Amino acid sequence: MTAPVTKERDYFTDPTVLLDPYGYFEEMRPRGPICRLETHDCLLLTGFDECVDVLRNPIDFSSLNSLASSAFPLPFTPEGSDISAQLETHRDKYVGGDLVVTFDDERHTNVRALMSRMFTPSRLKANEAFMQEYAGELVRKAVAEGSCDLVGQIATPYVTMVIADLLGVPPEDRSKFEEKIAAGQTVGSIENPDAPTDTSALEFMGVFFYQYLQERMANPGTDLLSELATLPYPDGSKPDIIELVSLAVFMFAAGQDTSAKLLGNAMRYIVDVPGLQQQLREDRTLIPWMLEEVLRLEGSSKATHRVARRDTRIGDREIPAGTQVIVALAAANRDPRRWGEDANEFRLKRPGIKQHIAFGRGSHTCAGAPLARAEVSAILNQFFDQTSEIRISGEHHGEPGARQYDFEPSFIIRGLANLHLELVA
Template sequence: MSAQALNEKDYFTDLSVLLDPYAYFEAMREQGPVCPLPNHEGALMITGFAEAIEVLRNHKDFSSLNSTVGAGFPLPFKPEGNDITALMEANRDKYMGGDLLVALDGEKHSALRSVMNRLLTPTRLKANQEFMVEYAEQLVKEAVAKGGCELVNEIATPFVTLVIADLLGVPAEDREKFREVIDNAPPPGNMNNEAMPTEMSVLVFLGTFFYEYLIDRKENPREDVLSQLAHAKYPDGSDADLLDMVKMATFMFAAGQDTSAKLLGNAMRYIVDVPGLQEQLRADYSLITPFLEEVLRLEGSTKITSRLACRDTKIGDIEVPAGTQVLISLAAANRDPRRWENPNQFQLHRPRIMEHLAFGRGVHTCAGAPLARAEVKVILERFFENTSHIDLNPEKHGTAGNRKLEFEPSFIIRGLSNLQVDLTPA
């Protein structure tokens, strides 16, 4: 397909972009690192690495208000003047998920983020490690005994769901119920629902439970994250608002699913299809860390994020009026040839790999990044320990170089709908 034809596609609704969004982003890159977003008049797309960082770090001029719905969703108000900050806040309730941490700005975001940063500490993650290892071992051994599994839904999703449940302190009797609800929910940025791409019913369902948990932890504190949230304080020393903490707990539980689960599926594709890679990782587990960073660069779980210009500003030397919506393609920035040598090739020991944008940059950098890295590393080690070889099922997915894969219909998430793997026991 020609670059011109690709340029005419609507990124938010055209399902043909799902299979290979990178070809679409490359076609857009030919128009410059910042260019008009097709089919959305006045909106911009960023494919450049430097330009993406510039916007992600500029929380003064760019708001995250539209991050949950995407830059293709029409503004629910008419922007007027060179500073629309007050107008945006007056219309925040018209944005699905506009009250979630990921969409907040300024002092409100800073206060809540300071609470979250005190939760996911190295000490807390280390305490969660024992459960993580034991549960990973159980899941992998069961899969190996059967000779294979459907990795995304049988392994990745239950694993990351119960790990975050254990970390937070969700009661054991509720965990399976939560997993079923999340399994059946549409993905964020659902391309099959143009009118409402971000579905909040799951968060509402979970929120009723987390409200009860926090009420209980106020009276009966335990050694868990929910108890920390129930007694949290803002930086100025005042008690944190209970409903804010309920929303935070709910968002942490739900948002932690996609990044980690999809990363495992995306990583497994490289493990089985890059010649010699599986043998390298089996021989030296320390290579799993740089391997995952390169997968995050090439095939990160989040393809795009969105921003809204709240005042007249610039991106580089391009004038950006207040009210301009900006789609930041993290996936394209991570393959920008101005930043990365041979950007579309897998390279295990790529220099300065930690600079990739898979988890964002600036004040909205993904707080769960350390957990996602730890989860996937732990379960990959269990796979290597319990198998002598891993491959994709050829009847389901074809052979290397001619794979048949299905991706979730999301303009935000880059993740497989399923991945059938064949496992040869150790």
């Protein structure tokens, strides 16, 4: 077991933590599954059970700080044993306070009810033809060239176009959004600690989505935006257009990052785990098993954040109202108490694998998880169909056992900035 650290590294700003967050979590694990950070006034949860307890308890824990993060102090002084009203009063002080990922209570329930209609199996099935066709086109071009940057040339345009097709974003606007997102700052940037999450790309897209929704209200079609424009909340009331714009923009942006990062992370394991690539080529039914284990080991989100709304407990530890908590998904998914002594190793068909929390747990579980799984499975099948071998470029990333990668500079996202592949037809 790793010895306790003498000097705590800053999870939010230290570039060495960015490169290897798992090493950081292993350093912190001996302090217990719940520990108070020295660098920030918040708790770090590395235990699987403890993380699940918090994620499944929206009554006592608010998601309002999930994008702002636990690095920033509350914008008010907590008063009393229940600060729910104070949090709502100060919602406009939080970055992303108008996005579904930060909502609580009835507001969250209402919006999630709309989202549950978005990513149904039948809806994904209807989108499958486009997914397959576009994935095949991208892979075919890359194979003809013999190499590619998986992240920039394939993953990003692929997931952008899939979610755009699903929502019904006009083809002529899709490249504008892709360019705006690519030019923007990553969510939870360690390079801009004073403002780590920039929402300007969402605001840019919001103008377009407002127009789309107005058009769908007047002339509904068969796409998701049309459904959004006409669906009521569970109580029969109608959401206003600003709420719908916020939801649509969030689904478009969030629906890209998870899938693109998952594809890049999965490809590292496919190539470098001995024998895995050949196993998957010969038996495609193993692809879902592989994806779940990659999600556990290298999920697209390292952590999310919560703030205690009421005096409560995590396990046997008292948690006063106002306490901010880092829910370290990546640490929980490698907790040896839950996954055994081989928790840091890739294991195909690991028992209980679908219990991982890469997509969260409870009411805020990622609504786009089925889409991410479907997208990545579809394009991996295209890679296997059109190649006889996939290699990671030694020139760009070094040889197996000594790989070097650039990661998105984020304390929230775990994903490669690029992944150069060599493709043998």
